[in-house]
């Protein structure tokens with residue numbers, strides 16, 4: 288299925304980005320943003336693991352390169368980052384970390400707000416209650432309507448929106464919204480994310496038709512994508528084909544790495560242990576490579592805060608310590 292409809296906005300975006308990249312570091316060529324590439328070519332055909340369309344990509348990130356990319360777009364870096372939990376799933380820890388005990392473990396559903404002096408960028412977009420029901424798999428699980436409203440307000444107020452990956456709990460807020468006219472034109476999805484949403488969505492509610500996909504800003508990149516001052520996207524397929532990590536460095540110098548769902552609980556990073564959840568299909572090899580890299584950062588980079596989207600214990604700790612704000616602005 289082609290992405291022809293998306294050509295115009297993508298060209299516009301890539302032109303802007305290319306100008307920025309060339310303007311400050313001529314030797315870097317992070318972005319390969321040719322929207323004319325048919326989707327089938329941009330996203331290699333699936334192998335044995337269903338949905339793992341990007342499994343030919345070898346993850347090999349380097350923090351020094353990422354820091355350089357974070358300095359490529361001129362301008363003041365963000366001031367702070369906020370998190371809001373709008374729902375939760377009550378699961379066993381054994382699903383989040385292979386070999387972990389069969390004990391209760393809350394999976395927080397979260398979104399993040401990166402606050403600059405003159406605007407905000409949203410990372411992940413929440414979901415409505417209908418999509419939330421899917422994750423309960425039969426059970427009715429907590430959904431915080433007030434917090435979900437905060438997410439919606441933050442999306443409407445944001446300058447731009449990016450998502451860690453194309454699963455419903457991260458992306459539904461930019462698809463199933465009554466404010467689509469406002470939100471879609473400032474939402475940046477990757478080609479791989481759009482490819483999954485069009486061809487193999489996690490649930491029917493978030494499937495994108497071609498004319499719908501054309502309403503978003505669609506980008507493609509090889510490895511790193513300098514998105515804003517101090518803000519870099521890092522290609523990391525594994526949990527889904529369109530998964531990416533997000534590095535953010537604040538003005539204060541504090542660094543964050545949002546790992547999406549590469550691990551559901553930080554014990555996955557601490558123990559270099561994949562999930563053991565039979566209902567999801569992932570590229571285990573790719574994820575292990577990511578977990579090894581993250582484990583090294585966890586041990587050695589004391590100024591870098593790794594953030595796992597669903598780790599509720601980590602969220603509480605980070606908010607209590609002021610590493611993340613607990614409300615959107």
Ligand SMILES: [Zn+2]
Pocket residue numbers: 454456457548596597
């Ligand atoms: Zn998730």
